Amino acid sequence: MKFLIVCSSSGGHIYPGINFATYLKDHHYEVKFLGIKNQIEEKIIPQEELILCSLPKSFKKACYHPLVFFKEINFLNKIIEDFDVIVGFGGFISFAISLTPSLKKKKFYLHEANVDVGDANKFAINKAKYLFTSFKTTTLRKYQKKIKFVGNPTVDNLLINKKNRKYISFIFGSLGSKTLLDIVFEYLNKQNDQNEYLLITSKRYYNEYKNINKQNVKVIDYVEKNYLYSYSKLIFCRGGASTLSEIMNANVNCVCIPSPYVKHNHQFNNANYLFSHHALTLIEEKDFNFNKIEEAINAYQSECAKMELINQKSFYTSSPSLKMFLTIIND
Incomplete structure (x- = not known):
């Protein structure tokens, strides 16, 4: 089973994705990351594990560059064909991946780090099987059956004395x-x-x-x-x-x-x-x-x-x- 971890532009999105990917790799699953060019993931995630696209990094910028946006959606559609499970960790890229036609054939999940669901996850949740949350009280009225509290994967590797x-x-x-x-x-x-x-x-x-x-x-x-x-x-x-x-x-x-x-x-x-x-x-x-x-x-x-x-x-x-x-x- 091949996993694609979708995260970009913010440590709050990237580090939970990295920790979840570490767990998967420790259990011998193949994992790749999907990010956006010229964002901080290029400095954090090893180059050989990272697939980069040229998406605008926000809704507003996508509106200013619609041709670029839809061209990148086609690129993402081809990328996800190689994976069995796609997990988005918030941010605009998670919304963009939810628009790809190939997603219908895949297992698609989201993770929300904040107590309130962000815009990207709100728009993408209708395509997801579950939205994993970091806080027990996180809700989304229309999609409450898809909400599943698990915590934030950043805590997995803490070794405290x-x-x-x-x-x-x-x-x-x-x-x-x-x-x-x-x-x-x-x-x-x-x-x-x-x-x-x-x-x-x-x-x-x-x-x-x-x-x-x-x-x-x-x-x-x-x-x-x-x-x-x-x-x-x-x-x-x-x-x-x-x-x-x-x-x-x-x-x-x-x-x-x-x-x-x-x-x-x-x-x-x-x-x-x-x-x-x-x-x-x-x-x-x-x-x-x-x-x-x-x-x-x-x-x-x-x-x-x-x-x-x-x-x-x-x-x-x-x-x-x-x-x-x-x-x-x-x-």
Whole structure:
């Protein structure tokens, strides 16, 4: 059985796809990825595993270039003929693949990382057998029978050792956030406490923030997830679905500052859902400042922080990739 993993343009789409593909390859299935030229998947996915198309990366751009769009639909139609199962992980490319005539002969599934279903998956679900979700409460009224909660495959490879948790860590996505980093940089330079801090800047901003003259502050440009979750006792982060799923599974106290620049406010909605269940602390970017950092760190020692860790356990998901695989095989 041959699998085609469809994901592009965002780590929130790509990393769940990579983890699911890893599970499939570990069980000796043939897997390829479908992405879009000049997007970040070219840097993340091995070239020999990646098929690239020239699709526009959004609905709006497709409307401006309809001839290119329909030419690429024909290309995609030929591509999927070689595969038995197609799994889309959201984004415009998942919608585009749903328009291919050859899809009628294939098993087609979708995965939604966010608490609210994105536009592409909303439009593509009528062609899919199931929409796998990361959150239990994700709904889509007309297609509720197709909704199947499995969790987010990004949690599959987490190997956490909770014995060494010492850092208060700051990480704001793979590209970083200058707005937030400026505020954190000011705080770290002025603090004079006994906490140990870890600032992950991203490669983009490392040179700008690397020179903090404090012995209790470590500045790096990148961190492996297993290290981050094993050595952090409190994490300040964005509200991407994969990040929050990993934090819930790793059972780490979290202060989430969602990006306000994400379509449909997905990050805020993800974080607000968990905040409403007392599983994390939520601060909107417009309210994030020196004092908010100090308040959040002081609150870390409180009973509320301990309750957050207890409440997080209700969001623990075991083996999302296995659940997806079993559904597909038995369907």
